[in-house]
Amino acid sequence: MSTGNMNLTLKVWRQKDNKAKGSLVDYKLSEISPDMSFLEMFDVLNEQLINKGDEPVVFDHDCREGICGACSMFINGRPHGPKDLVTTCQLHMRSFKDGDTIVVEPWRAAAFPVIKDLTVDRTAFDRIIAAGGFISVNTGNAQDANALPIPKLQADAAFEAAACIGCGACVATCKNASAMLFTSAKISQLALLPQGQPERYRRAQSMVAQMDAEGFGNCTNTGACEAECPKGISLENIARMNRDFYAAKFVSEEEV
Amino acid sequence: MADFNANIPEGELTVKWTKLRSSMPLVNPANKRSIEIVVVGSGLAGASAAATLAEMGYKVKCFCFQDSPRRAHSIAAQGGINAAKNYQNDGDSVYRLFYDTIKGGDYRAREANVHRLAEVSTSIIDQCVAQGVPLAREYGGLLDNRSFGGTQVQRTFYAAGQTGQQLLLGAYSALERQIGMGKVEMFTRHEMLEVVVIEGKARGIIARNLITGELERHFGHAVLLGSGGYGNVFYLSTNAMGSNVTAAWKAHKKGAFFGNPCFTQIHPTCIPVSGDHQSKLTLMSESLRNDGRIWVPKKKDDNRKASDIPEDERDYYLERRYPAFGNLVPRDVASRAAKERCDAGYGVGNSKLAVYLDFAANTERYGRIEATKHNIHNPDKATCVRLGLEVIKEKYGNLFDMYAQITGENPYETPMRIYPAVHYTMGGLWVDYNLMTTIPGLYALGEANFSDHGANRLGASALMQGLADGYFVIPYTIGAYLSKELATKPIPLDHPAFVEAEASVRGILEKFINIKGTKSVDFFHKKLGLIMWEKCGMARNAQGLTEAIAEIQQLRKDFWSDVRVPGNINEFNPELEKAGRVADFIELGELMCIDALNRNESCGGHFREEYQTEEGEALRDDENYAYVAAWEFKEGVKFELHKEELKFENIKIAQRSYK
Numbered sequence: 053m054s055t056g057n058m059n060l061t062l063k064v065w066r067q068k069d070n071k072a073k074g075s076l077v078d079y080k081l082s083e084i085s086p087d088m089s090f091l092e093m094f095d096v097l098n099e100q101l102i103n104k105g106d107e108p109v110v111f112d113h114d115c116r117e118g119i120c121g122a123c124s125m126f127i128n129g130r131p132h133g134p135k136d137l138v139t140t141c142q143l144h145m146r147s148f149k150d151g152d153t154i155v156v157e158p159w160r161a162a163a164f165p166v167i168k169d170l171t172v173d174r175t176a177f178d179r180i181i182a183a184g185g186f187i188s189v190n191t192g193n194a195q196d197a198n199a200l201p202i203p204k205l206q207a208d209a210a211f212e213a214a215a216c217i218g219c220g221a222c223v224a225t226c227k228n229a230s231a232m233l234f235t236s237a238k239i240s241q242l243a244l245l246p247q248g249q250p251e252r253y254r255r256a257q258s259m260v261a262q263m264d265a266e267g268f269g270n271c272t273n274t275g276a277c278e279a280e281c282p283k284g285i286s287l288e289n290i291a292r293m294n295r296d297f298y299a300a301k302f303v304s305e306e307e308v
Numbered sequence: 309m310a311d312f313n314a315n316i317p318e319g320e321l322t323v324k325w326t327k328l329r330s331s332m333p334l335v336n337p338a339n340k341r342s343i344e345i346v347v348v349g350s351g352l353a354g355a356s357a358a359a360t361l362a363e364m365g366y367k368v369k370c371f372c373f374q375d376s377p378r379r380a381h382s383i384a385a386q387g388g389i390n391a392a393k394n395y396q397n398d399g400d401s402v403y404r405l406f407y408d409t410i411k412g413g414d415y416r417a418r419e420a421n422v423h424r425l426a427e428v429s430t431s432i433i434d435q436c437v438a439q440g441v442p443l444a445r446e447y448g449g450l451l452d453n454r455s456f457g458g459t460q461v462q463r464t465f466y467a468a469g470q471t472g473q474q475l476l477l478g479a480y481s482a483l484e485r486q487i488g489m490g491k492v493e494m495f496t497r498h499e500m501l502e503v504v505v506i507e508g509k510a511r512g513i514i515a516r517n518l519i520t521g522e523l524e525r526h527f528g529h530a531v532l533l534g535s536g537g538y539g540n541v542f543y544l545s546t547n548a549m550g551s552n553v554t555a556a557w558k559a560h561k562k563g564a565f566f567g568n569p570c571f572t573q574i575h576p577t578c579i580p581v582s583g584d585h586q587s588k589l590t591l592m593s594e595s596l597r598n599d600g601r602i603w604v605p606k607k608k609d610d611n612r613k614a615s616d617i618p619e620d621e622r623d624y625y626l627e628r629r630y631p632a633f634g635n636l637v638p639r640d641v642a643s644r645a646a647k648e649r650c651d652a653g654y655g656v657g658n659s660k661l662a663v664y665l666d667f668a669a670n671t672e673r674y675g676r677i678e679a680t681k682h683n684i685h686n687p688d689k690a691t692c693v694r695l696g697l698e699v700i701k702e703k704y705g706n707l708f709d710m711y712a713q714i715t716g717e718n719p720y721e722t723p724m725r726i727y728p729a730v731h732y733t734m735g736g737l738w739v740d741y742n743l744m745t746t747i748p749g750l751y752a753l754g755e756a757n758f759s760d761h762g763a764n765r766l767g768a769s770a771l772m773q774g775l776a777d778g779y780f781v782i783p784y785t786i787g788a789y790l791s792k793e794l795a796t797k798p799i800p801l802d803h804p805a806f807v808e809a810e811a812s813v814r815g816i817l818e819k820f821i822n823i824k825g826t827k828s829v830d831f832f833h834k835k836l837g838l839i840m841w842e843k844c845g846m847a848r849n850a851q852g853l854t855e856a857i858a859e860i861q862q863l864r865k866d867f868w869s870d871v872r873v874p875g876n877i878n879e880f881n882p883e884l885e886k887a888g889r890v891a892d893f894i895e896l897g898e899l900m901c902i903d904a905l906n907r908n909e910s911c912g913g914h915f916r917e918e919y920q921t922e923e924g925e926a927l928r929d930d931e932n933y934a935y936v937a938a939w940e941f942k943e944g945v946k947f948e949l950h951k952e953e954l955k956f957e958n959i960k961i962a963q964r965s966y967k
Contacts (some may be wrong), residue, residue, distance in 0.1 A: 069880070087582045087716075095587055095830070102828045102883065107874050110882055112375060114548040116588045118710065119473055120379040135713075142713050167519055168880045175496060178376050182488035186481035187440045191360040191779045194431070194438035198395060201449025211442035211467060214474060218378055247440050 056085025058145060061153040062097065064109055067166050074166065076155065086146035090133065091116060091123065093145055111170040118142040118282065121217030124224070125170055126157040131221035131280050139219065139282045159220050161229035163267040174220050176266040177234060183262035184255040185238040187247050206244055213241040215283045222277035222285070228269030233277040235263045236293035237285050243296055253300035260297050312565065312938065312950055315740040316420045321958045322402075325424040328741075329784050333791035340365035343790055344798060346513055346528030348500045348555050350377030352472075352479055352771060353754025354534030356778025359482035362491035364783060369526055370483065370492055371515055373499045373550055373885070378480045381536055381548040382774060385472025386593035386707065388456060388464035389771040391429040396453050400461040402426045407959060409769060412458040412638050413734070413762020414912035414928065415961045416568070416936070418954060420741060421759045428780040429772050433465055435779055441478040443467050455598050456767035458638035458966075464768045469593050469707045475771055479778070498524070499885060500555045501816075502809045503531060503562045503750060510750035511799055514809045516817075518885060521878040523810050525801040529793045530749045530786060533559060534778065537733035537755035539572070541893045541900065542845070543837025545730035546578060546591040552889040553896050556737050556756050564745035565938035565950060567738035567758030569896065570904035573765055573913050574846050575731030576642035579714050579724075580662040589729040590714055592665070593707055594767040597635045599670040599700065600724070602626050602642070604654040604663050614656070614664055614723045625649055629923075633966040640764040640913045640926070641966060643728035647846050648924065650727070657725045666723035671696035728846060732770060734761040734913065735903075738938040738952070742785035743777060746938075749789060753777040758936065763912025817877045820887045825870035829886040832867045836860065836890070836897055844901050849917040853905040860898045864945070867894060899939060899947055906949065909933045921963075930961055 059082045067074030081100075084093055091113050098108035114122040123140040127133035133143045148154065156170065164172040214237070222233035239256050242248030248255070271290055278287040317324040335343065343366050347358040350372040358370040372380060394400040405426040410417055433451070437443065443465050444452040453462040467474040486492040495515065502514040504525070512527040535555035539545035560566045577592045603622045610617065625645055627634045637645075646663050649655065656662050672689065675696030679687035682695070697720055701708070711719045737745050737752035739759055744751050754774035761769065799806075843856035867890070875881040910919040910926035911933070919927045936952040 085583055085585055088585045089587070089714075092585045092587050096585065099828055099830065102872060102874055105874070108883060110880060114374060114379055114550050115381060115384045116549060117384055117546075117590050118713075119384050119470065120374075120381070120548060121376075122374065122379050137709070138713060142710065144713065144716070146716060171880070174375060178378070178484060178487075178494075178496075181378075181481060182484040184488075186485040187438065188485065189435075189438045189482075190363040191356075191435060191482075191783065192431075194434035197393070197433045197437040197443075198450050200437070202445060203449050204445045204447045207442055207445045207449075210440070211444075211474075214442050214467075214477065215470065217473075218376065241442065242440050245440050245442070247438060 056083055056088065056145070058084040058086060058148070058150045060084055060148070063153065063155045064170070065157045066109070066169055069168055070165055084145055086144065088145045089116065089141060090125070090127070090143040090145065091141050109170065110168045113141055116141040119217060121219040124159050124172065124219055124221070126159060126224055128155050131159065131224045132282050137282055137284055139217070159224035161223045161268070163229060163231070164220060164223060174218070176268070177218050177220065177231070179266060180231065180235055180259055180262045181238060184251070184258040187242060188251060200246060202246060210241045210244040213237045213244065213285065213289055216285050217283055219282065221280050221282060223268065225276045225280040226269065227274065227276070228272060230271045230277070231263050231266070231268035232271040232290045232293065233281065233285055233287070235259050236289035239293045239296060240289040243292060253296060253303050256293060256296035257300045260293070312746055312952070313740065314418065314952055315742060316418070317741065321419060321423050324420050325427055332784055332787050334787050335791050335794070337365050339794050341367065343367065343529045343793065344369065344527060346526055346531045347371070347534060348513065348532065349380065349534035349536060349756070350480070350483065351380035351382035351534060351536060351754065352476055352774030353756070353778045354532070355380070355476065355479035355483045356775050357532055357534060357753055357782050358492050359479060359486050360779055360783045361786070362486035368486070368492040369495065369528065371495045371498045371500055371513070373497065373518065375496055377483055377494065377496065378477060380476060381551050382476045382771070383473045384548065385771055386469045386591060387595040388454065388466035388471045388768040389432070389475060390456065390463050390766070390768045391433045391465060391772065392426055392463060393430050393433060395451060396462045398461045400463050404461065405429060405463065408459050409760070409766060410762065410959050411964055412766040413764050414926065414964055415762065415930070415934070415956065416571070416911050416954065417760055417762030419956060419958055424781065425760050425773060425776050428776045431780055432772060432775045436475055436478050439478040439482060441467070441474050443474070454595055455636060457594055457597060457636045457642065458633070458766040464595070466595065469595070469704060472771060475775065479775070500535070501558065501813045501888065503559050503747070504805050504809045505562050505747060506799060506803065506805045509748045512806065514813050516813070519880050521876070521881065523813055525806045525810060527798050527801060529790060529796060530751065532751045532753060532782065533737065533756050534753040535756045537736065538893070538896060539730045539733050541836065541897050542730040542840045543833050544581065544586060544589050544841070546575060546589050549588060552892070554889050554892045556752065557892040557896055559737060559745060559747065559750055561941050562747060563941070564747045564750060565738040565940055566735070566899065567936050567938050568735040568763070568903065569900045569939065570844065570907060570914055571734035571763050571912065572730060573639055573732035573734060574643045574728045576639055576646055576728050577665060577726045578729035578731070579711065580657060580659060580727040590710065591729070591731060592711060592724060592726055594639070596665060596704060596707065599703070600635065600665040600667050601669055602635055602663055602665055604649045604656060608653040614666070623654070630966045637966045638764055638766060643846060644915060646728055662725035662727045664723040665726045667700055668723070671700050674699040732765055734758065734763060734765055738936065742788060743782055744789065751782060751786065753782060763914055816888070817884065820871065820873045820884060821877060823869065823871050823873070825872045827870050827872060829871060829873065829883055829890050832863060832871060833886070833890045833893065835863055836894055839863070840897050840900070844897070844904055847915050847917050848904050850905060853901045856901045857898055857905070860894060860901065864894045864898070867891065895945055898945065902947055903937055903939065906937060907933055926964070928963070934961070
């Protein structure tokens, strides 16, 4: 099927279901093209497994263009592999060498239980958003969009925080499995915008409370999350979130 | 036969929607609480509908096959969303957006629907900004706009190259808010596998829990499908890997007509195929055509590097053929022009199936403007390029990075190589003005329906339509139906129709597992894709289509006797999911070819080689084909054609010209 000349050894985490004990299983692949994406290399592996009568490796993926946030492989000890600012689906085999051994594991965090093989359950992120990651405006209640000018720098900063794709690499790489980068990105986006002010402090409190309830760890300012985030979400967001979280304790109840 | 009436309101075009909206039957708040609505899909259309209906007080259940509603494929839309705001004071208006859309669709869309779309477009932008969607702004703090193909005004709102992501996250946050309040029950990793029809009305669905494999029955007074398009019938497309036709196809097989299935959009600017391993194609946003000029060498089989080809040996063929619109002609026109040049031997790159998209001229132009801003007078070329690259980077940085990552080439230094790829499907479930299919109580929204884009969709109009349908159309139009359903009590899930539907789904799933053939699902999907691309792709002809129909029928037989689906039904089994989707794609592929063969004209994205002007432009036949082809599914994978006459009362139907 492929036309390349790379030979690889894969060590892939296989786990039948949430309750089963998993282990790393070795697979040999040959004739891999450097122009293939990492997931296309997995397609080749799965095709071979199916043809042999084995069960293919289950992994999350969808858009394959780095934006949906579904793909989630921990490759050689790094979420989304060796390249900065790149998701697994946009990683290409030219980033590896012929003869390499590649270890592929799922995201590891208590709040992201493994479902099967490399697929984990990230619904905790949805519940954090449901706790307050929105502006309470029903459809049909909006004023003209240009009635509220927003300084470009402020709008740009909100956009940068909003670039989060919710993949969970921040949690996977954090030694405490903290979800603070994810949570703070949404809190920051809305706190930076005038539309987000009315619920600003209440939002910070309820999203942080949900984050804790899901079993994510705390932040110890290591910065691994920022280093590994495929969208370059900044650690500054965590500082903003903490500021709002603590400020919430000092503002009057009517404002929270 | 099912009800087949477009139900277009009476009256002047400009007041149809306002009048209908104000006279539509309502459901009072107390009654809304006891009415249940099933929404399938959580993209722009599904999420916005689910959130808005819940805000209004209905009990909503929303389903998506992804692990989170935030991952629906709307998220990947790059370039922008149109709205007739006229913020640029360049002569835009609701009428002009309406006109551009009808003309862009090559006069194969319904006037009334398109006008309503243009009317509500402005409210969408207001709503999104109120939600905190960070659309691009100018230094004055107001919203910025850019140009898209097929228009001469700047009406496209955007958020860098991530407009779909930001709009979807806005709709997702509205949806999550309702989930948090318990007004929407969300079912992630669930796939709809059947519509349950009771006494002629849609009353619920059978969904499979993709993790446990369990089949579930869900009742709804109405069922809404916002399940997206079917571009993956071509195997290679810009759609996400999971995008599929299954929800729409199950509805079709239960009686919902399928409208204009052959209308497919081939997007002109995608990264070319690099090898057999290719699993999907990546779009380079149409917004790049604002600043990129498209060219090929004037000499055939020119193997020089782009930078070694002097200016006067380059053919800027779009600017040459279409001086009025230049690089911003609609997608179908741009795609065919690229194919024409490559087929004639002027393509570039190793495969020769690519053209250049070159930013050099505009980089320098931007640099000159920047130099003036920095008080640098008479700047040299190097300064201009340096300053210009910063501007380009700010506008398109993420797209350039994506291109570099996929191709291994640096687009800041060398022109991009691009080629057309399947991107969007204008066809879809036939719906009336109220977005109801031919099954009462079953609605289709967004890309899943056929209604607004005719034979070709203009750029930045898909996001507009998805959100228009979900936020501003269905919340009103569904009242007309539900107001008559107040007496309907929730139907018990042990009703024979639910039992039967579940048994038939189980039967199909068991069949897949029990075939135990020799070929993977992907093997058949790739084969189907190749037939579709070669014979029902950018150019079609009667002979090819006839062959394709026979080949697909054979492929269907082979699939059902030789596919190998590993694992079991009662477990997380992505191969089983794919098998179901490919089985449906195979049936759909045949219908697309039948539809393309039936339509003896060229229009928009449907180009029949037998019907073209001397200059190679699409040649419509308005006398015989100014209709929507609505196909009815018949026993044994047969299809019967129904026609909905298209009446143009407000626009003079004419040969489309972008010259």
